[in-house]
Amino acid sequence: MTTALVDNGVNVEALLGAREAFADAPEIAQFQWRSTVSWVGGTHSRGEVQTFHGFGDEQTHRSRFAFDIDHPLQFAAQDNGITPVEYVLVALGGCLTAGIAAVAQQRGIQLRSVQASVSAEMDLHGILGADPDVRNGFSSVRVDYRIDADATPAEIEALVAQSQKRSAVYDILTNPTAVTVTVS
Amino acid sequence: MTTALVDNGVNVEALLGAREAFADAPEIAQFQWRSTVSWVGGTHSRGEVQTFHGFGDEQTHRSRFAFDIDHPLQFAAQDNGITPVEYVLVALGGCLTAGIAAVAQQRGIQLRSVQASVSAEMDLHGILGADPDVRNGFSSVRVDYRIDADATPAEIEALVAQSQKRSAVYDILTNPTAVTVTVS
Numbered sequence: 001m002t003t004a005l006v007d008n009g010v011n012v013e014a015l016l017g018a019r020e021a022f023a024d025a026p027e028i029a030q031f032q033w034r035s036t037v038s039w040v041g042g043t044h045s046r047g048e049v050q051t052f053h054g055f056g057d058e059q060t061h062r063s064r065f066a067f068d069i070d071h072p073l074q075f076a077a078q079d080n081g082i083t084p085v086e087y088v089l090v091a092l093g094g095c096l097t098a099g100i101a102a103v104a105q106q107r108g109i110q111l112r113s114v115q116a117s118v119s120a121e122m123d124l125h126g127i128l129g130a131d132p133d134v135r136n137g138f139s140s141v142r143v144d145y146r147i148d149a150d151a152t153p154a155e156i157e158a159l160v161a162q163s164q165k166r167s168a169v170y171d172i173l174t175n176p177t178a179v180t181v182t183v184s
Numbered sequence: 185m186t187t188a189l190v191d192n193g194v195n196v197e198a199l200l201g202a203r204e205a206f207a208d209a210p211e212i213a214q215f216q217w218r219s220t221v222s223w224v225g226g227t228h229s230r231g232e233v234q235t236f237h238g239f240g241d242e243q244t245h246r247s248r249f250a251f252d253i254d255h256p257l258q259f260a261a262q263d264n265g266i267t268p269v270e271y272v273l274v275a276l277g278g279c280l281t282a283g284i285a286a287v288a289q290q291r292g293i294q295l296r297s298v299q300a301s302v303s304a305e306m307d308l309h310g311i312l313g314a315d316p317d318v319r320n321g322f323s324s325v326r327v328d329y330r331i332d333a334d335a336t337p338a339e340i341e342a343l344v345a346q347s348q349k350r351s352a353v354y355d356i357l358t359n360p361t362a363v364t365v366t367v368s
Contacts, residue, residue: 009226014260037277042193069278076198093221094253
């Protein structure tokens with residue numbers, strides 16, 4: 001083990017500390033994540049993210065983050081931001097990549113570079129209501145990693161597999177979640 | 185019907201035109217959405233989105249969009265961007281809101297303001313591997329709309345319901361999708 005010499009920038013001790021704290025007070029592990037999305041015009045909206053709840057208290061990000069969401073010019077829209085489905089791909093790649101860095105740190109593997117090519121197939125007959133047998137969402141998603149690290153190919157494969165096993169967004173895509181939509 | 189006087193900024197004719205074009209050439213409805221996500225350091229990565237495939241050809245956004253993804257300070261990270269799971273909420277709110285604008289346009293309903301409060305519950309025992317019975321992803325998601333429009337409450341409810349029925353991201357969350365992760 002060369003853990004002491006490895007620095008992927010992830011504070012694994014803090015994460016393990018959180019896990020121990022959760023054992024003593026399981027309620028502090030109950031998180032709520034939030035976004036407020038406001039319509040700008042046409043298919044353009046803006047999503048803002050600033051607060052969340054966790055560790056038993058209200059929490060706030062360092063700043064208010066804002067994101068433009070739109071449809072492309074090819075759909076007679078303004079392309080003021082990426083599409084909703086592309087945000088899902090950013091989320092998936094970001095989640096798996098953070099996991100790879102954390103697992104590598106824990107296993108004493110120094111990373112040099114990690115890049116994910118994320119792609120998703122979608123048949124637009126679904127969202128346009130042109131074929132009731134076609135789903136609205138992705139028919140499939142692929143993530144392909146190129147990783148340069150002080151590790152064997154088998155160790156790198158195992159890193160990616162472990163990240164996948166613990167990934168929130170991978171779970172969100174591969175398993176169903178109840179979503180309630182209301183008007184107040 | 186007062187459709188001619190209603191302007192929500194959505195070109196419904198173009199969308200209906202696309203649907204007709206798909207009937208003649210179904211293969212042009214096969215889309216591929218993409219993102220390249222690169223590790224920056226720690227849990228910080230950057231997702232870029234520029235190209236996609238659809239309408240039978242390679243397509244490109246007006247510009248290259250880039251997004252920082254990170255974990256918050258409260259997880260001993262740098263908070264250089266929102267978390268992956270928050271990106272999923274931005275995606276969901278953006279998708280449903282664009283749908284509301286499009287359906288309102290088609291139904292001749294003038295929107296004045298639309299705001300979605302999106303929230304998701306998550307038990308961190310999952311991603312920290314502290315309890316194998318807890319999933320990594322959201323336990324539930326809620327979207328609550330406040331909408332000001334030239335319509336009755338029942339018409340507004342129906343708008344939201346129709347958007348939900350045709351939403352790609354709502355489908356992605358509520359139904360499972362196959363995700364393949366590889367290392368090349």
